Amino acid sequence: MRKKLSAVAAAFVLIVAGVLVPATPALADSSCGSGFHCGWDIGFSTGKVAFFNSDADFRDNTFNTGVSVDNNIKSAKNRTSSNYVSLYLYEPNWEGDVAFCVNPGSQVENLPDIGQPGDGLGQANEASSLLLIASGPLPGCY
Numbered sequence: 001m002r003k004k005l006s007a008v009a010a011a012f013v014l015i016v017a018g019v020l021v022p023a024t025p026a027l028a029d030s031s032c033g034s035g036f037h038c039g040w041d042i043g044f045s046t047g048k049v050a051f052f053n054s055d056a057d058f059r060d061n062t063f064n065t066g067v068s069v070d071n072n073i074k075s076a077k078n079r080t081s082s083n084y085v086s087l088y089l090y091e092p093n094w095e096g097d098v099a100f101c102v103n104p105g106s107q108v109e110n111l112p113d114i115g116q117p118g119d120g121l122g123q124a125n126e127a128s129s130l131l132l133i134a135s136g137p138l139p140g141c142y
Ligand SMILES: [Ca+2]
Pocket: 055, 056, 057, 058, 059, 060, 061
């Protein structure tokens, strides 16, 4: 009986290792190149998207994991080389309020998440467009 349980446990470990290990590390990329404004699916070790300019609509953008960016950014880094603030808006085409913003050289991981993605509540999983504003830093931004 004891031997049988051990075999089951060993098989379970092999299954978990086989499923989880290969996919994640290859795609995880916490870096954000100079001049870029980067967003992540969850923490800095998850799927990443990098913008060099403003982007009016995240609905046609995906993280490097293939997952949609719209209403899905939970962490961000600002690596501007010309003092631009990253403004993340609730709606496409830079409409609606600012969900959150990141000052030059700053970053934020695991933004406050309230309710559901795209419901206009909280900061995580809400951004639908990115507007770059010159003359940072701005008060109230990360
Ligand atoms: Ca876009």
